Amino acid sequence: MGQNTDLTAEMPIGVFDSGIGGLTVAREIMRQMPNERIVYFGDTARVPYGSKSSETVTRYSRQIVRFLLEQKVKAIAVACNTASAYALPEIERECPVPVIGVIRPGAKTAVSKTRNGRIGVIGTRATISSGSYKAYIRRIMPEAEVFGQACPLFVPLVEEGLWEDPVTDEIARRYLASLLDREIDTLIMGCTHYPLIRKTIGRAAGENIELINPAYETAMELRRMLGEMSLLAEERQPLGSGEPQYRFYVSDMAGQFRQFANSIIKYGILAAEKIDIYKYSAEPLRTPENH
């Protein structure tokens, strides 16, 4: 992060995700910091990220960061686990406002909860194969044993609405079987959609395994970070001040956003505006043209 003296507590927090799953992170920020304004972006024209490459996800993330900076955000939360796994180092280095991802907070919590040092991680293929959770966990707890399992069907099952369904139970049992064999006592739900099927995952994991939702700890850490920088909004924006407290943008299918968004966030009707993400450069942010 470069130095930036123009940030104020009144500016919104930027949150982005490959799609709508990142609303589970936005929801935690709303709960823990009810005074904050939020600009949310979901990349619905290119969702999902979990089956794509590091290079592609980094390029997409840079375009989104450029859009959020244009919205004058004071900080950016990378709500997407895959983007956090692949693009966070570049974004942190290049971005002139503070950036937080979901993986480090999730890893910290898992370490604080585990008793036997055996931690499972479930996520997209990309998140698991990146090894990011394992790397962060090992940095804090070098003796930890970390076991990853990609669960590519969970996102489509959630998006098809099968949150409580025997099929989702069966798939969860299969995905978790190898982790249970490893005798994990802590399981990180390393994809923004997974907390939505927390009950199903909990049934498959059994009652002795602690489930970690990185969204919760990410909002906590963001709050701590903003507090240290004196960037926490002290009071709620007065009603009638013009701009809504929460603004939602997508790169496609704005009309479809509302239904799913309302199933995650219970703040009444949410409308999203479609923006043209392709007009933002995918090149590194610190180039002569843009700094």
Added chain:
Amino acid sequence: MGQNTDLTAEMPIGVFDSGIGGLTVAREIMRQMPNERIVYFGDTARVPYGSKSSETVTRYSRQIVRFLLEQKVKAIAVACNTASAYALPEIERECPVPVIGVIRPGAKTAVSKTRNGRIGVIGTRATISSGSYKAYIRRIMPEAEVFGQACPLFVPLVEEGLWEDPVTDEIARRYLASLLDREIDTLIMGCTHYPLIRKTIGRAAGENIELINPAYETAMELRRMLGEMSLLAEERQPLGSGEPQYRFYVSDMAGQFRQFANSIIKYGILAAEKIDIYKYSAEPLRTPENH
């Protein structure tokens, strides 16, 4: 299609899809026209198309058509049902080489097979909500009754390898239940992935329902079209002529292409090259700059 006197029988056929499913169409072209060269493009950086908007899918399709024209193809097969449903009219109008989609051939075959005039269509959300199959069927057989059913879980189930699995059977039973209630006697598999779980779909449909694979009829119609234009390759390119008969390109994850491709096409090792699809314009093809 504009007039174009520069096409020769020796030029390759371009085939594109949102990802790898379109290989089921490429496979039919290989089988039915073994002398033809093929340039295949899979848009793996933005897959899937089935949950995206008409405008976005049309923009993506135009970029791909520009890439294929650069490869000097003599014709383009739009292997993706969603792209055929959303972008075919624009592509046909704008493209200087002949274009064929999968929907019209699939519709024609269904009409020729149905006995009771009650036809089911399964596909992505986008393909079903476009109503394209219904429109083409009604144009040939105005009295036909056409019933659509989106099956969003089929593609992830296929890509997860659950081609023969009780979970896929269960999901297929649920998706097909309403179509069976309508007493269809013909069912169009309106997504390139579906023929890969033909047995599962057949079990759920029962033996009295005829399954239509548009890939087969699309290759037939392409052959007829090329024949009429004297553009059919008469003999196989001599070995050692430099260029391979089949070339595969993707926009991301070239390394992952091989495994899935080999499960569809039994022509031995297939390697794909990654290209930067973003360097091709998404604007309409017939603009002053490019014609």
